[in-house]
Amino acid sequence: MVSLADVNPYEMIAYTGSRVLEDSTIVFVGTGLPIIAAMHAQMTHAPSVNLIFEAGSLASILEQGMPMSVGDTRAFRKAVFAKGLCAVFELTQRGYSDYAFIGGAQIDMFGNVCSTYEGGTYLKPRVRFPGSGGAGAMAANCEKTIAIMALEKRRFVKQVDFITSIGFGDGSPDYRHKAGVMGAGPYRVITNQALFGFDKDTRRMTLLEYLPGKSPEAIQELVDFELIISPDVKEMAIPTEHDLMLLREKCDPEGFFLKRKIVDK
Amino acid sequence: METGVNSKVVGWSIVDKETVEKQKKRKVDFEYWGPTPREARKSAVAKKKGLVDKRMTIKEAVDRFVKDGMNIGVGGFVNTRVPTAIVWNLVKKGGKDLTLSFQSNSICCEWIAGAMLTYPEHMSIKRIELAWWGYEVIGIAPLLRFLAGNQMIEIDDYTNYGMSVRFKAGAMGIPFIPVRDHGGSDMELVNRGTMIQCPFSKENTYLVPACHPDVGFVHVQAADIYGNARIFGALCTCPEIAQASAHTIMSTELIIDNMAIRRYPNLTEIPYPVVDAVCEQQFGSWPGAVYGQYWFDMEHFLYFRSMCDEFRKTGSKDKLKAYFDEYFFGCDTYDDFIAKIVPHKKLIDLRRRDGGQPIILS
Numbered sequence: 001m002v003s004l005a006d007v008n009p010y011e012m013i014a015y016t017g018s019r020v021l022e023d024s025t026i027v028f029v030g031t032g033l034p035i036i037a038a039m040h041a042q043m044t045h046a047p048s049v050n051l052i053f054e055a056g057s058l059a060s061i062l063e064q065g066m067p068m069s070v071g072d073t074r075a076f077r078k079a080v081f082a083k084g085l086c087a088v089f090e091l092t093q094r095g096y097s098d099y100a101f102i103g104g105a106q107i108d109m110f111g112n113v114c115s116t117y118e119g120g121t122y123l124k125p126r127v128r129f130p131g132s133g134g135a136g137a138m139a140a141n142c143e144k145t146i147a148i149m150a151l152e153k154r155r156f157v158k159q160v161d162f163i164t165s166i167g168f169g170d171g172s173p174d175y176r177h178k179a180g181v182m183g184a185g186p187y188r189v190i191t192n193q194a195l196f197g198f199d200k201d202t203r204r205m206t207l208l209e210y211l212p213g214k215s216p217e218a219i220q221e222l223v224d225f226e227l228i229i230s231p232d233v234k235e236m237a238i239p240t241e242h243d244l245m246l247l248r249e250k251c252d253p254e255g256f257f258l259k260r261k262i263v264d265k
Numbered sequence: 266m267e268t269g270v271n272s273k274v275v276g277w278s279i280v281d282k283e284t285v286e287k288q289k290k291r292k293v294d295f296e297y298w299g300p301t302p303r304e305a306r307k308s309a310v311a312k313k314k315g316l317v318d319k320r321m322t323i324k325e326a327v328d329r330f331v332k333d334g335m336n337i338g339v340g341g342f343v344n345t346r347v348p349t350a351i352v353w354n355l356v357k358k359g360g361k362d363l364t365l366s367f368q369s370n371s372i373c374c375e376w377i378a379g380a381m382l383t384y385p386e387h388m389s390i391k392r393i394e395l396a397w398w399g400y401e402v403i404g405i406a407p408l409l410r411f412l413a414g415n416q417m418i419e420i421d422d423y424t425n426y427g428m429s430v431r432f433k434a435g436a437m438g439i440p441f442i443p444v445r446d447h448g449g450s451d452m453e454l455v456n457r458g459t460m461i462q463c464p465f466s467k468e469n470t471y472l473v474p475a476c477h478p479d480v481g482f483v484h485v486q487a488a489d490i491y492g493n494a495r496i497f498g499a500l501c502t503c504p505e506i507a508q509a510s511a512h513t514i515m516s517t518e519l520i521i522d523n524m525a526i527r528r529y530p531n532l533t534e535i536p537y538p539v540v541d542a543v544c545e546q547q548f549g550s551w552p553g554a555v556y557g558q559y560w561f562d563m564e565h566f567l568y569f570r571s572m573c574d575e576f577r578k579t580g581s582k583d584k585l586k587a588y589f590d591e592y593f594f595g596c597d598t599y600d601d602f603i604a605k606i607v608p609h610k611k612l613i614d615l616r617r618r619d620g621g622q623p624i625i626l627s
Contacts, residue, residue: 031401054425055342055499064620068563069401071345073556073622076498084500085342085368086433089426093445112450116422117413122284122455128413130399130406132452133369136424140446159279166449170277179272179449180460180469256402 002241004212009192010258011247012211013148014040015239016190017101020146024048025098026058028088028142030134031070032257034101035062039251040243051075052097054134056084066256070134089134093141093182100142100183102135106160107149109205109225111167111186111198113139114160122162132164139165140179144187151191156223168203194219195236199228209236267293270460272449272469280451288455291421295457297474298364298394298421299336300511302440305477308511312538316523318490319543323354323599326514326542330480333360334391338432338478338510339367339374341553342501343401344561347373348482350516350549350599355482356380357593359387366476368428368502369397371406372552372566373482375573378408380593382576383586392419394457394476396428403566407573422456423447427473429502434475435509447471481510484549485535486557487626488517492540493526493533497624498556504534512541516549518558525627532625548603548612557624559615562607 007015010033017037021027023046027038039062041049050059055071060079067075076082091097104113115135119126139145145167149155167186169175176185185203189196195209206228210219212235220227239247252258267289278285300308321329331337337355341347352373365374380388390412398409412418423431424446434442447453448460448471456473463470483503488494492515496503507513515535520543526533549555552562572584596602603612 053499055345055501057499068561069343069345071342071499071501071554073345073498073554073560073619076556077620077622082498082500084504085425085429085502086505087500089429093426116451120414122280122451123287124416125413128410130369130409131395131397131422132424132427132450133397133399134425136396136450136452137426137446140424140448140450159277162280163274163278163449163451169273169449172273175273175277176449178469179274179453180445180471181449182445 002238002244004238007239007244008258010260011239011244012192013190014247014258015243016195016236017146017148018044019237020188021046021049021099026050026052026096027099027101028052028054028092028097028138029101030103031067033148035067036247036251036257040246043246043250052088054085054088056088057082058088065254066252089137092138095182097142098144100138100145101148102138102145102165103148104135104165105129106155106157107147107189108157108160110169110171110203111145111147111205112160112163112169113147113165113167114162115164116162118161135165140181141183143183145183145185146188146190148190151193151222153222153224156225158225171203204228206230207233209234211236212238268459268461270462270469272453272460274449274451274453278451278454280454285454291457292459295474297477298392299479300477302438302475302477305435305511306438314538316491316537319492319540320490321542321544323351323516323544323546326544327351327354327358330512330514330541331355331358331360334362335479336364336366338481338506339365339370340481340483340501340503340506341370341550342499343369344371344553344566345499346484346501346550346555347553348484348516349373349551349553350484350546351482351514352376353593353599353602356388361389362391363389364392364394365390366394366478368425371400372569374398375406375408375569378412379573379585380589382408383582383589390418394421394428396423396425400566400570403570407570407577411577422452423473429505431473431476432502432505432509435477436505439475441472441474443470443472476509478506478510479512481506481513483507483513484516486555486624487519487521488515488543489521489523489526490543491523491537492543493537494535495532496534498622500534507535508539513539514542514544515540516544516546518547518549518555519626520545521626529625546599551603551607557622558619560618562615
C-alpha cells in the first residue's frame, strides 16, 4: 500500500488531473503537470485521450521525453496534424477541444482566473505576469476548463484583480452567452489538497474531494470565499504503486515537473 | 470603435474606472499601430512580383527595412523558431519608439528590452500588442515586469488566438475579425477590440482589429532564393505574420533549390511575393529550437534571464551592459556572435538533442 507520505504534491495533482479526464477526448494542454496528467490517463483508463499543443500539433506521441514548452519540437513528434496557432485554436473554437488545462495566479468562486497581473492597477501593476497566452482562449472555447492552482488564501480570492480567463463571470446563468464564448466553462479545479467542481445551479466552486487526513473545514480555511461542500464530499484517491511508477518512470522520468527540476545540464 | 455593446463583465470587473475610461479612449479613437489595411495593400501592390533573387545579409535587410517608430512583427512562439538572428541585428543597429507585435515570445523581446534599459538612446520600445511575454518553465520575463511596473511601455493585451488571428486578418486583407474569446474577460475592457451584436446571429461577438506590422521577422528551416519557404514542426503564426506585414525579412537555416520547392509546392508555407529579404543564417534561432535542426539551449535562457532578474531586483545594469557590449556591439556579425557565445561542442549537442525530426529539404 502506498501511504500519502510517499506521494509528493505534484504527483497528487498530476494523478488527480488524470482521473478527471474521460476517454476518447481531446485535451488542450499547457506545459508541465497537464501533459503528465494526460500521459498518465493515456497509459491507464483513457487510451484515446489526444493532446493539442497550442503552437499547432494534434495527437503527437511523446516518445522523446517531456516537452519543455508547448512549442517544443518534442510536442510535434509523430503528430497526426501539425500546423500553427490559428489551426488548433480554430479547431477549439469550432468545438473539438473537450478539456482545457489552465493555470493562473488567482481564481474566484465562479472560476474566473487571473494571469495578467497581481496588485496595483492594470496600468501600474505591482507584478506584471506574462499575460493571457493561450489560457484566455482555452477557457473561452474548450468545452470544459480545468484549472490547476496552489491552494492558498491569496490565490482563492473573492474577486480576481483581472479576469484573464473567463469562468462563470458574476455567476449569472447567461454570463458566458452574453460574453460570446462557446465553451461550457469551469469544470474542475485541481490543487494538491483538494479537488473542486462547480455547482450546477449557482455555478459556485464546490468542494468534491479533500486530501486524506484533511477535512472540509481545513480546506475552507485556505479559501477566501465560502465554498459549497458537496453532499457527496469524500477523500481524494491516492495513486497506487503502479500509478506512481508510471508517473515517475514513464511520464516524467527526468523529474522536470514532478520533482521541479527545470533544466538538465 | 466603441459600440456601447458589452458583456456583463462591466458589472462584475474590479478593474478601476479610471483605467477603463482611459482604455476606452483607445477604442473610440482607434488607430492601427502600424500600416492601415489600405496602406498595407498599397505596399503589396507596389512590390515587383517577379521571381528575383532576394538574398542579402540580415544586416542589409534590417538597414533597408527597419526605421524608427515602426511596428515589428516578431515570429516564432516563445522559445520556438524565434527570429533571434534578425533581432540580434536590430539590437546592433538600434531603433527608437518601436511597436512590437507578437503572440508569445521570450528572448527576442527581452533582448530588445535589455538594450532599451542599458542604452536608451540607442533602442526603445514604445508599445507592445501581445498575448504573452515570458519563458514558460524558465519563469516570467523580468524585463517585461520592469517595463510594465514602471509604466515605460503601452500594452495591448489579447489571447494567443487573438494575436494570431489579428495577423491572419491582416494576411486576409480584412480590417478586423470576429472571435469567440476575450468577451467576458477584462481584456474586453482594456484592449483595443470591441464587442458588437452580430448582425446575423444577433449574439454578442467580439471583434479584434487586423494587425499589419511594418516589418515582419520570421525564421524558417528552408527557403529558395525568392523566399518560398518551408516550415516544419510548429508553423506558429509565421505564415500569417509574413503575409500581413508590409515587408518581411526572412532568415532561413538553409537555402534550397527552386526546383525542390516546385517538386512539392504543397510544402510551401510562405509564398515568395510576401518576402522581401532572404537571409541564410545557420543557428538563426539560437538559443531557441528549430524542428529538425537543433533544440533549445536552456542554459543560455537561464543565464540571460537571471541577469535580467538581477537587474530588476537591484537596478544594477553592469552585467547586462557587459553582455550587450561583448556579445552584440563587440561582434561584427551574428556568426561572430555565435562563435563567441556558444562552444562548438554545445552546438553539436543541441543538434543531437533535436532527435532527428524528419524534415524534407529536397
